[in-house]
Structure formats: structure tokens, C-alpha cells
Amino acid sequence: NQKQRTQVVIIGAGPSGSVAAALLHQQHIDVIVLEKSTFPRFSIGESLLPACMEVIEQAKMLDAVTAAGFQFKDGAAFRYRDRYTAFDFSDKFTPGAGTTYQVQRGHFDKVLADEAQAQGVEIRYEHTVEAIECLDGKSVLTITDAQQQQYALEADFVLDASGFGRVLPRLLGLEKPSHLPPRQAIFCHVTDHIDVNRCEVEYDRNKILISVHPQSADVWYWLIPFSNGTCSLGVVAPPQWLAKYGDDSISILKQLVIEESGLAAVLAAAEYPSTAATIEGYSANVTQLATSNYALLGNAGEFLDPVFSSGVTIAMKSAQLAAGVLTRSFAGDNIDWQRDYAEPLMLGVDTFRTYVEGWYSGELQTVIFHPNPDPKIKQMICAILAGYAWDINNPFVAQSQRRLAVVAALCAD
Ligand code: FAD
Structure with missing residues (x-):
């Protein structure tokens, strides 16, 4: 009934x-x-x-x-x-x-x-x-x-x-x-054993860490810490780029962590599971x-x-x-x-679309990794990274493409 x-x-x-x-x-x-x-x-x-x-x-x-x-x-x-x-x-x-x-x-x-x-x-x-x-x-x-x-x-x-x-x-x-080209993610949960006092590189457990592959700037990793001593670890790359690493997903993930020495330092003592999951064309x-x-x-x-x-x-x-x-x-x-x-x-x-496309074109990475960011511009980009992508008072929302292009050109000089 x-x-x-x-x-x-x-x-x-x-x-x-x-x-x-x-x-x-x-x-x-x-x-x-x-x-x-x-x-x-x-x-x-x-x-x-x-x-x-x-x-x-x-x-x-x-x-x-x-x-x-x-x-x-x-x-x-x-x-x-x-x-x-x-x-x-x-x-x-x-x-x-x-x-x-x-x-x-x-x-x-x-x-x-x-x-x-x-x-x-x-x-x-x-x-x-x-x-x-x-x-x-x-x-x-x-x-x-x-x-x-x-x-x-x-x-x-x-x-x-x-x-x-x-x-x-x-x-x-x-x-x-989607207009975005297909990408593949490989991911798992690791027991991280991260000790910030002993870590050789800077690390903050209260932040998501996004690392870029040192040779392929369109390949990136996420490290998302949880409160129980584990982290979600993932890598995102074009499927054809990943193909050369074979087909054992956990071995691919471990190998790619070794290739990014900063992430490898953070995860030096991590324990991995025996398998990793993959998702493609999402x-x-x-x-x-x-x-x-x-x-x-x-x-x-x-x-x-x-x-x-x-x-x-x-x-x-x-x-x-x-x-x-x-x-x-x-x-x-x-x-x-x-x-x-x-x-x-x-x-x-559409605001997020501008920044996703800018990430993969390299424009946004130029801005993010600039050594001397303008504090006001950083606050505007920070608002979008914090999810406030609907705030039309933010010039980086209202004119997202034009603003990002101008700032990226200035940062590239
Ligand atoms: P979901 O959470 O997917 O829920 C959909 C529900 O519908 C499921 O419970 C499913 O069982 C049910 N369902 C499906 N079909 C049927 C049916 N026929 N009948 C009845 N029920 C059905 N987002 C973030 O915010 N942060 C991240 O860090 C992040 N990382 C990501 C990493 C990757 C690699 C990918 C691919 C995505 C990531 N996302 C992230 C996106 C995130 O996964 C989704 O945006 C989010 O889960 C969407 O929530 P939802 O409520 O729309 O759907």
C-alpha cells in the first residue's frame, strides 16, 4: 500500500x-x-x-x-x-x-x-x-x-x-x-602515516593538496586527508598518456607518486591497498x-x-x-x-568552466604558481576556489575569461 x-x-x-x-x-x-x-x-x-x-x-x-x-x-x-x-x-x-x-x-x-x-x-x-x-x-x-x-x-x-x-x-x-577531452582518474584510500614534523616538504593537513606532474602539466594528483589517518589519493591524466604505464592501476598510481617528488615525500610512509579504482570519460x-x-x-x-x-x-x-x-x-x-x-x-x-579550461591550458597554473601574487587578485581567485562562483560582484566571475587571460599574460611576463 x-x-x-x-x-x-x-x-x-x-x-x-x-x-x-x-x-x-x-x-x-x-x-x-x-x-x-x-x-x-x-x-x-x-x-x-x-x-x-x-x-x-x-x-x-x-x-x-x-x-x-x-x-x-x-x-x-x-x-x-x-x-x-x-x-x-x-x-x-x-x-x-x-x-x-x-x-x-x-x-x-x-x-x-x-x-x-x-x-x-x-x-x-x-x-x-x-x-x-x-x-x-x-x-x-x-x-x-x-x-x-x-x-x-x-x-x-x-x-x-x-x-x-x-x-x-x-x-x-x-x-x-562534453567539450572537454576525455580524462581518466585512478584513485584509492591510503593509510597515510603523515608526520608533519618529519615531512621533508611543506604540508598542511587542513588543505586539499593538488600536485602537478613535473613533466606533464596537464597531469595532476589529489591528496584529500580524512580525520581517521587515511587519505584519498588520485591521479588524473589523458587515457592515452596513462596507457604506457601498463594496466595494473595500483602500480600505476604508486609509480606516478614516485615521479612527483614532493608528493612522494609527503607519502613516504604511506600504506597502499592492493587495488585502485579507475573512472574514465566522466x-x-x-x-x-x-x-x-x-x-x-x-x-x-x-x-x-x-x-x-x-x-x-x-x-x-x-x-x-x-x-x-x-x-x-x-x-x-x-x-x-x-x-x-x-x-x-x-x-x-560557466565560471568553473573558465578555470577548468584555464587549468589545462596552463593560464591558471601560471597565475596560481606566480611567486608574487597581487593580494586583491588572489582573494578574488580564492573566492572561486572556495566555491563562490555565482558572486557577480567578483570581477573574476562576471568577466571570468577576460580577467583570467589578462592576469595570466601579466604573470607570464
Ligand atoms: P551522486 O552523489 O552521484 O548520487 C546519485 C545517487 O543516485 C546515487 O546514490 C545512485 O545510487 C542513485 N541512482 C543512480 N541511478 C539511479 C536510478 N536509476 N534509480 C534510483 N537511484 C539512482 N566533487 C567534489 O565536490 N569534490 C571532489 O573532490 C570531487 N572529486 C571528484 C573526482 C572524480 C575523479 C570525479 C569523477 C568526480 C569528483 N567529484 C568531486 C564530483 C562528485 O563525484 C559529484 O559531483 C557528486 O557526487 C554529485 O552528487 P549528486 O548528488 O549529483 O550525485
Whole structure:
């Protein structure tokens, strides 16, 4: 005797799904979340940005996240050959939170989903969305439940928060190739045994460390420390570049750490697992982000690149925006989903796009590794690295391409 109709169906209970569900429920909108897994489940995307803390707070989940004991994060550090530079997120142009956490996503996503449930949201675990029919003013979803039984659920509106599952882009033929070239990531969790007092190079556990391969500047590593003595370690490179290292992923990862002597010094005593995971071709785009029947949240829409840890922040911003627009819609406002949702969301996504493209073209690396940065410009770039990519008062948001090009040219002189 499950309900067969609701106002809003949300596909996926990751960060975007749980946050959207809580925000809608707080506005007395009837919502059901369908999640194909049981929680906790692994997910990649472990370094948060301060800008997402405001959304977590609005969803009334901040106390639970703070109490969970995740690794404190106050900035981002970058290393290229003998150059090391750090951004302190409290010293930034845009007002707002300057600290956040680095999280094991299995635990983090469960904290958010449990909070949504505790607020009264219905989450149906092990319910997989298989098909959708969009009709005039409503949609009908076909779902397989944990007992492998199929049923139909009718909703006024569908939010696709299925992440890399990309449920609606697949079912509705919305997939569009990304302009970014395909890249591959190899990653694992190591027991790090980092002792900052004995480390031969500068290291700060409160920051994500992004290291650049000394010979190939488009190849980079992440080191994301957790609060339990482990780190997430990953490398991102073009697949054809990695092919020459063979096909044993953990051996490739270890070899590439040896090649970056700064990272090798930080991880000198690390214990590695026997295998590493890989993910390839994750950049993706869509032809349409929203209509009067559905909206795509987070990764179910466009995914750029992991280099600035922007994925969860974009996912949560999209949830916040969509929940606000839906609340107005159910209150009787006339909504244009392109104008009211897609365009405001893309402002921040396009800002990140400028910096992702600038990272790989080398322009942004020239700016980041410049030995004498202008403090005001550093604060503006720092705000974007902290996730404040929607702040049009920041000239590096409003005119991101032009500003970055000008500063990169000055730094190159
Ligand atoms: P997800 O967290 O992926 O949740 C989607 C949920 O939908 C899942 O639980 C899934 O089980 C469920 N689902 C899927 N299909 C169905 C279905 N048919 N029916 C029902 N449920 C379904 N982001 C960061 O912020 N920081 C980082 O450091 C970072 N590093 C990254 C590194 C790499 C290599 C990559 C590829 C990405 C990284 N990201 C990072 C991005 C991050 O992984 C995503 O942006 C983020 O997880 C998106 O959250 P979401 O809520 O949209 O979806």
C-alpha cells in the first residue's frame, strides 16, 4: 500500500537529492526519494568547498555534519616542481563560510539522507527508476523495488539527482558530449602515516593538496586527508598518456607518486591497498537542463572536471535553486525553467568552466604558481576556489575569461 502519486519525485539520495528533498519538505511539498542502492555506499567526490555549507545549513543539516567528525578543511594547496602555494579560504573576496570538510562520501551521504528522513522525507532505498513518461503537467515513472516488483509512481514534477547514473539524460535522449577531452582518474584510500614534523616538504593537513606532474602539466594528483589517518589519493591524466604505464592501476598510481617528488615525500610512509579504482570519460553535458516536467540536478546535468572539487557544491547549489523555483511554482507563480533555473545555475558552472579550461591550458597554473601574487587578485581567485562562483560582484566571475587571460599574460611576463 505504497503511495502511487506525489507532488515531487527525486531520483537519487546523494547530496543533491537529500538536500532538495529536505528543502521541499520544509515548504510542505510532498516528496518521495527513490534510491537504487542501500546506504552507506561508496561515491567519489570527497573534498567539499565552503560555499556548500550555506546550503547544508539551509537544509537544517549543519549540526549533523559538524557532529560527524569529518576532517576540517580551510583551503587548497598546489605544488609544481619546487613551487608550493596555498590559498586560505578565509582570505577571500566573497563573504561567507571559509571552512568546510573533507568527507568519506559513504558516511557523508548517509548523514544527509538520514537527516532528510528524520525531517520527514520518505526515501525508498533499493528502488531503481527504469522508465519515465512525461505527459502534460505530470510524469509517470516505472520503478523496480527491492523485491524486483515493478510499480508506477505519478508525480507533478521530477528532480533527477542520479549523479553519474544520469537517469533522465539516458531515458529522454538528452545526452550531449562534453567539450572537454576525455580524462581518466585512478584513485584509492591510503593509510597515510603523515608526520608533519618529519615531512621533508611543506604540508598542511587542513588543505586539499593538488600536485602537478613535473613533466606533464596537464597531469595532476589529489591528496584529500580524512580525520581517521587515511587519505584519498588520485591521479588524473589523458587515457592515452596513462596507457604506457601498463594496466595494473595500483602500480600505476604508486609509480606516478614516485615521479612527483614532493608528493612522494609527503607519502613516504604511506600504506597502499592492493587495488585502485579507475573512472574514465566522466565529463558530460545535456541538451536541456529543465522543462515544466523535470529538472536535472548536479552531475545528472553537466559535469566538468574534478580539479577544483566543485561537483558537490554545484550539486547542492542546483538543489537549492530547483527547490526555490519549485516552491514558487506550487504557490502558483508562472515559471520559466530556462530563465529561473538553468540560466542562474549555469552562471556558476560557466565560471568553473573558465578555470577548468584555464587549468589545462596552463593560464591558471601560471597565475596560481606566480611567486608574487597581487593580494586583491588572489582573494578574488580564492573566492572561486572556495566555491563562490555565482558572486557577480567578483570581477573574476562576471568577466571570468577576460580577467583570467589578462592576469595570466601579466604573470607570464
Ligand atoms: P551522486 O552523489 O552521484 O548520487 C546519485 C545517487 O543516485 C546515487 O546514490 C545512485 O545510487 C542513485 N541512482 C543512480 N541511478 C539511479 C536510478 N536509476 N534509480 C534510483 N537511484 C539512482 N566533487 C567534489 O565536490 N569534490 C571532489 O573532490 C570531487 N572529486 C571528484 C573526482 C572524480 C575523479 C570525479 C569523477 C568526480 C569528483 N567529484 C568531486 C564530483 C562528485 O563525484 C559529484 O559531483 C557528486 O557526487 C554529485 O552528487 P549528486 O548528488 O549529483 O550525485
